[in-house]
Amino acid sequence: MNLRTLCVLPLLALALPACSTHPSRAEPAMSRPDFLVSDVRVTEHRDQDDLLSAGLGLGGLAGAPSPFADPLHPTPAELRRRAIQTNWKGIADLGPLGGYGTVYGAVPSVPGREFQAFARVPGASQPHRVLLQVPDAFDAQHRCLVVAPSSGSRGVYGAISLAGAWGLPKGCAVAYTDKGTGAGYFDYADDSGVQLDGTRARRGEAMLEFEPPPATADAGVAIKQMHSGDNPEADWGRDVIQAAQFGLAMLDRAFPAQAPFTAQNTKIIATGLSNGGGAVLQAAGLDDQGLFAGVVALEPNVLVPGLGRPMIDYATEAAIWLPCALATPRFAAAPFARAPDGSLPPAYAGRCAALHAQGRLAGATTAAQAEAAYQRLRAHGWTDEALATAASTTAFDLWRVIAAGYASSYLRRGATDMPCGFRYLTVDHANQPAPADPATRAAWWADGVGIPPGNGIALGGGMDHGDDPALAGLDCLRQLWTGDSVDARALHASVAATASKLPRADLPLWVLHGAGDGLLPTAFTSEPYVAWLRDNERTPIYWRVPHAQHFDAFLAVPAFGAVHVPLMPYGYVALDRMWAHLFQAAAWPASQPVPAPHPRGPGALDASMLDLR
Template sequence: MLSACASHGTRKESAMREVDDSQVRVTEHRSHDDLLSAGLGLAGLAGLPTAFIDPLQPTAEELRRRAIQTSWKGIADLGPLGGYGSVYGGVPDVPGREYQAFARIPGARSPHRVLLQLPDNFDRHKRCLVVTASSGSRGIYGAIALAGAWGLPHGCAVAYTDKGTGAGYFDYADDSGVALDGRRAKRGEAELEFQPPPAARTAGIAIKHVHSGDNPEGDWGRHVIQAAQFGLAMLDRAFPAEAPFTPQNTKIIATGISNGGGAVLQAAGLDQEHFFAGVVALEPNVHVQDRGRALYDYATEAAIWLPCALSAEDFAAVPLARGPRGVTLPAWPIRCASLRAQGKLGGNTVMAQAEQARQYLRARGWTDEAMQTAASTTAFDLWRVIAAGYASAYLRRGATDMPCGFHYAAIGAGGLPGVADPVARASWWADGAGIPPGNGIGLFGGVSVSADPTLIGSECLRALWTGDGHEAQALHASVAATAAKLPRSDLPLWVLHGASDGLLPTAFTSEPYVAWLRDEGRRPIYWKVPHAQHFDAFLALPGFGEQHVPLLPYGYAALDRLWAHLYEGAAWPDDLPTPAARPRGNGALTRSTLGLP
């Protein structure tokens, strides 16, 4: 029943009108446990991680509260200078109900989560359903700081999908995964968010996005449409006297950020019959066939070349590009030496080699601005982490046969693979970002015994893109399946992206997508926001936030404009000038800094 909705996006009555109660978990959230912040409010969301009475057996309510807090802190800048709640945004108390279930895309091996948040103040006269997909590889609450924070105060119901990602990690050591309520359960005890094929207890940790065997990214658009259909069905259940809720009588607004932004653009390309009333995508990981560059392409390139390039003199003042007292991070000159030994660089000094690496990346489409903010991704070794996980997803590999010798395991004594700490394992669903390392789980393998140990794995991952063997061909086919299709001509569509995004550079993602739409006669609004980068949450880091502005307030502004168009009769603009944002500087964020009208 839950999968049936995916292929009926435009039916005149909502899908899934009858759903077995055993398939849907319905919970009430009132009296210090609301929908938007689980009762924490802004101060609580920004504070220390919420505590569990019994860390070995946290309750479903405790896990939900911490999952919401983790998702907020992973997306929004809640720091004292960031302006959240005063300059833009807010965290009002929003009582209501949640409807959550496991669903499947037809043909998929593994289920995924769908969730509807239905506020008590749902406006039945302005029927509104916001649908979203998690950012990054996060779990079901991974877009709450965007879709929930905007939609719930507007009286909209908000439907979420984890789009086949999330922290439903499976631990082979005790054969346990995550049940619908977020608590750990062993294979056979309950339906699990992710249950991979059996393997030895030493097989490590299996990750849903990476090891499901489904290439979920190729179906992200279908996930979004399915979540919207689930939302309509739950509205039918909540208000049977007013059913059916359909796309014809309920305006469906799709919005997402990062991977979630790419997911709603994929969904827009599947909507040819007025399912969506409008789409707002922030910093989307969007791929257009034969235009721009796919994430796997430039991530594997960055993993090899950026450590050296960021040693260049031009990046000496970039936060996270240098260690204490401006000293280059030790591993980065070593990478320059490795590339020189391979004959890919010349020069007898690190500065000369780094400048050559920088020029190489510039010729490949990287801007200095993107490289500057990519210093954070590079310092945290995220390029290699992203590439290892995505390679396994694209090649549909399991936990025991990941490409290039990589695998995930609990971090034991001395940083070696070991057994998970039971306390950490109990909170994985609430604390995990979707793809480790983190929360006591490490990425192992793909290294050599050398001065530059991670290079061999990064080169192996790169060869899966540049090579022509059967594995490279299979990977390219999976990436091709993620390409966005053309949205309908009359769909209000707004794309926003930070000009300083170093993780999903605009030159590889939003710009080719918007150019393609315009070439095909579409009229998207596009804001390339000056001084905005990919991670609003990083703006609380000393020396980083002073140089940037958050992207979330521009997303809220775009959604406000869409609301005015849909419900107040305002004309949809053909285009709008991009706000003249300025760096935040040493002080607190101000409205004038954002440059919003």
């Protein structure tokens, strides 16, 4: 076997005699964090398996989904390999024109061990995953621990293309957390969820990643982030801190002769992108013990009290108004803003007409209505660059998906009482309601991105029978932010609990954000956060990178990649410079010149396009 399970380490002992031929040692004092709620699963990854790509290498990561010998019963090793592949492909641009592995980045084979467990923050009803990757070539002279929460709503490997790709080859250990998100979907049809090793089990058979209250078999699918009742986003910073503490404790186990590993003798760098970027900034604001030596946040979903705008606000606004605004001629050339034949998608004109019929939009023609919608969004802080890139988010219906899921999370709802009539249900290949295909269900943990639709799960409800059937559900979601109902007040309270606190004054902190981010626009996120830091005498470095946007993976679409550059190489550079500051005594500058890249164009990415010196 390529994946060799050493043993499941109980919480009360370092090892069982049956798991190892070596004499057992007494546990170092920090090797059993009290927040763990499961045993620790320890696995080795060598030979045709490794930590960074599970043996697939760059070509395999970019290729077809890694197969299962028995699709109905994939092994933990097969699920892990495919989960790593899914998370690489979902975040990094691995396309032939993107330059990964030639212009920037690499996927070397990194043998080592993994330590994984379920943890829980105080007050939470459901656990989150923590996982430490320890390379065999761990650099004992430069003791480094990178801590990385997952991006978006992804599972525990959601930051591997950023933190793993940068840290593991340097000899750093890398600690991950899914921060209470992930694809541990619970299917009420067979009352099953996901175990620690990624395989499925029924309620009562094993500890599950997410076990919601019982419901009838037709209740659909429950998603941990959306249905845990915990408002997990408010605890993302605590999840990151627990991942760091778990990482130190597992390093004690991995290298007992060098223990204890502490923040005083091991440099801890927190990094993440998107929701992971917001999570590390939350953690920075909670770190009153000096745990973190540095923080690098890419395109963070960050909220500052009284500044910027929370995602549920601008997502519900965009969901309603952006389809109409994209009908203006100024967006005719924007990727995804038009149908493949260059025509205006009928739904965009239909949204203009529906808003006009309700008296919410002036103008006698589609063109006039679209201009009015555009001016409304501009008045609310949207830039042309963000709006153009947000055409992709609109084309993929992500605004509705995000708003419905996050509203449910903020209101602490279960699978059967999501707001505005939404629900998650299993569908067949024709997208019709049907029991989950057993092979699809078996692969959910590896294939899912944490928030449906996808992999045989659809977002249902929130529709009426009008000419624009989605508008009623979107208006209902919008009222949860703009209204004053009991639910609206509860949602506001949950959103307020996600706000970041001020980090300590001496913390080296670097924020990077694509100027064209259409999902988490800089005007609502990074810019107010950085301004707030500077107003409070902090000295963050801030790169607002021209021609970069939110989804590097979308750059594999030629027309989209031609007008953008990837953000990932700038994150690697920031981490390199953080390393130089922490380990080579390089001065931490008050600022660094922002690169001036130019779009990739129709050909392959060239290093000169990135303007990285």
